[in-house]
Amino acid sequence: MTSATPVGDAHPYLRAASAGVRHHTRALTTEADTAPPSADRTHLDVLHTHLVALHRLLDQLQTATRPPHSAAGRHLATAGTRLWQAAAAVHDAFHLLPAQHATSADEEECHPERLPEGPPVLTICQRHLAAGHLVRRTTTPTDLNRPVHGHTTACAQ
Template identity: 70%
Template sequence: MTSPSPPPNAHPYLRAANTGVRHHTRALTPSDAASSPAADRQHLDVLHAHLAALLHLLDRLAESTRPPHPAAGRHLATAHTRLWQATSDVHNAFHMLPADTAADAETSACRPDRLPEGPPVLTICQRHLAAGHVVRRKTTPSDLRPHTTACVR
């Protein structure tokens, strides 16, 4: 049983984002798995931005769905928590990869006191801290696995 396809103008931005992710996945999947390029910081930064945007979307959907359909809202809230965990792991992987330059290596550790004026490499940390703030306001600690927002560099 398949679900009916949405009208062509339904959720155009989300459809475009899905198309972009599918295209990027196909581009990174060569016929020879041994020649597959390894992830780099730029890819993980863009992926983290996409996951953070999905986190925001899922949060809004859960909030609007919960009053009329509590069970569906709970499932969306659970998906939100799991997506946060994936976003957190992508952030941690970003900091595990080697920096491109010596300057990036010196400034890539998360330092909240330097985030607003920090170098561009800290954009992922700013986004992650902002997403973490929203997640922690709406999620109980028992729902989240043990996690800190400090980078593991």
């Protein structure tokens, strides 16, 4: 995928993060000898970190974009909502995977009342709660439960 943005732009860290995700995806799909490994808690924790960071970035961009370009700002806000939904789903999947140190079915379940369980459970839950505060300040429950809509604007080439 190519972009019209020049290589020497002001977003080198975002480019590096995107390249890292692409590299990881290719590495998972090109292993010919074995099937790709299933997700584990560490993998989902790192993915959740990435999604929350992208959500924060989109929130900042839509805040700055909305006054001069309200329609574009609304689309960025919608994209932020979808990223939050993805982060919430990854968080839920994290708790459905067995803990690496668990020895019984009771230890594999999520027990918030027993926190802190130690990293990475504490880390992902704290990150998710902190991001949730931002989401609740900027998004209504109706927006969070709204199904994904189709692209309604014409793309210019």
